[in-house]
Amino acid sequence: MKTEQEVKDPPFMRNVGLLLTYHCQASCAHCIIRAGPDRHEEMNLEDARNWIRQIASYRNHYVYVLSLTGGEPFSNLKLLREVMEFAAEWKFYVSIVTNGFWAAKREKAKQLLQSLPEICFLSISTDIYHQKYIPFEHVQNAIWATQECGIPYYVSIVTENTSDADYQRVNSEILKLTAPENIRTGITFPAGRASQMSSQLRYSLSDEPPREACQAASSPCIFPDGRVYGCIGPLIDLQHEHPLVLGNLRETSMAEILDGSETNVVLHALRLWGPNRLVSLLREAGLSQHLPKEYVSGSICNACYSLLSDAVVREWLCQLEQDAEFRRKVAYGRLYYLKETGMLELGGF
Amino acid sequence: MEKETATAPTTEFKIPAELLKVFKGDLRLIPVHLPVAGYIMFDAAMLKSILLSGDQAARANLAKQLDALSQAGGELVIIAR
Numbered sequence: 001m002k003t004e005q006e007v008k009d010p011p012f013m014r015n016v017g018l019l020l021t022y023h024c025q026a027s028c029a030h031c032i033i034r035a036g037p038d039r040h041e042e043m044n045l046e047d048a049r050n051w052i053r054q055i056a057s058y059r060n061h062y063v064y065v066l067s068l069t070g071g072e073p074f075s076n077l078k079l080l081r082e083v084m085e086f087a088a089e090w091k092f093y094v095s096i097v098t099n100g101f102w103a104a105k106r107e108k109a110k111q112l113l114q115s116l117p118e119i120c121f122l123s124i125s126t127d128i129y130h131q132k133y134i135p136f137e138h139v140q141n142a143i144w145a146t147q148e149c150g151i152p153y154y155v156s157i158v159t160e161n162t163s164d165a166d167y168q169r170v171n172s173e174i175l176k177l178t179a180p181e182n183i184r185t186g187i188t189f190p191a192g193r194a195s196q197m198s199s200q201l202r203y204s205l206s207d208e209p210p211r212e213a214c215q216a217a218s219s220p221c222i223f224p225d226g227r228v229y230g231c232i233g234p235l236i237d238l239q240h241e242h243p244l245v246l247g248n249l250r251e252t253s254m255a256e257i258l259d260g261s262e263t264n265v266v267l268h269a270l271r272l273w274g275p276n277r278l279v280s281l282l283r284e285a286g287l288s289q290h291l292p293k294e295y296v297s298g299s300i301c302n303a304c305y306s307l308l309s310d311a312v313v314r315e316w317l318c319q320l321e322q323d324a325e326f327r328r329k330v331a332y333g334r335l336y337y338l339k340e341t342g343m344l345e346l347g348g349f
Numbered sequence: 350m351e352k353e354t355a356t357a358p359t360t361e362f363k364i365p366a367e368l369l370k371v372f373k374g375d376l377r378l379i380p381v382h383l384p385v386a387g388y389i390m391f392d393a394a395m396l397k398s399i400l401l402s403g404d405q406a407a408r409a410n411l412a413k414q415l416d417a418l419s420q421a422g423g424e425l426v427i428i429a430r
Contacts, residue, residue, distance in 0.1 A: 009379060212378045332364050336372040344362045
């Protein structure tokens with residue numbers, strides 16, 4: 001845990017995610033979107049092209065990076081290639097999250113990556129969940145091929161608890177292949193498929209939410225059906241409207257949705273102070289009985305998900321959106337902590 | 350493609366004194382690592398990695414410029430390809 005002086009916040013909305021497909025070779029227990037071999041929904045190519053054009057046109061190419069995710073984006077190589085080539089034509093950097101299933105053989109993996117020169121960054125996922133479906137050797141080959149092709153990357157490992165022996169074993173194995181700064185660890189939480197087996201999971205729990213700000217809310221994500229969320233976190237699993245559902249591209253233009261996110265008070269409050277601040281405000285408002293009784297330690301996403309799962313909290317957040325004094329505080333808070341003036345410029349302060 | 354650089358906002362915003370006091374007295378914490386919930390978020394570290402992965406001499410220089418820009422509170426620069 002670092003203070004703001006030592007670690008930088010990611011810039012707001014310089015990165016937009018495209019969830020290309022729900023198909024995946026794995027059915028990981030922790031998957032919040034319930035991806036798997038039995039899922040075949042994917043982003044229509046014409047939609048992808050339309051949305052990419054709109055993103056490129058937004059505020060004179062304000063967005064730099066398109067992050068392709070799923071499911072497994074390499075599942076449909078034709079779609080992946082077409083989307084990447086189109087994104088590159090529109091001058092985007094392209095990053096991809098992958099499980100590495102395609103790297104059964106080293107040289108073939110290298111050839112595949114060489115055939116996709118638009119890839120600027122790879123995130124390769126492995127952990128005890130993925131390894132039930134994707135042999136670790138594939139991940140080793142994927143890392144090797146990525147290194148051979150000179151593509152920047154990191155390896156993502158998800159765990160319920162960093163003290164877990166299996167997590168530490170996987171982490172040690174990855175450390176034999178790459179430097180520590182290329183490894184990212186995330187904490188799972190009971191959402192998506194994991195909500196169906198929460199009793200079997202080994203979380204570390206706490207009475208209080210994590211105190212850190214949320215960084216995931218700096219990057220919206222677009223789904224195949226046109227929904228745009230403020231992040232790619234577990235909130236996408238909630239069936240109700242909430243402040244981080246930014247809009248739907250089948251009803252509203254990209255520019256309207258992204259402009260709306262610039263003045264979304266709850267989204268930016270999360271970016272500034274995290275769900276912990278919302279918990280404090282809810283207590284002050286006399287709504288403690290609607291707060292979670294416990295939180296997954298180290299999981300900002302879990303705290304946010306738990307809050308937004310409550311209908312009374314969601315209603316209260318809608319009212320908070322209209323609170324002029326809080327809006328003002330968030331707008332100036334963005335300037336003070338993040339050097340961002342978007343909300344001040346658009347919000348009429 | 351034209352090189353696009355950041356420019357200062359056309360309107361200078363001044364933080365009200367009472368809010369400035371609140372913010373200065375506040376401890377804001379951010380996690381060390383970005384979330385791994387589904388995709389990579391672009392930040393200066395990633396751009397530096399991209400820059401350093403190709404032509405070392407030219408890109409190392411750009412990476413240094415990016416550091417200097419970040420320290421000064423500046424914006425990212427889009428480089429023509």
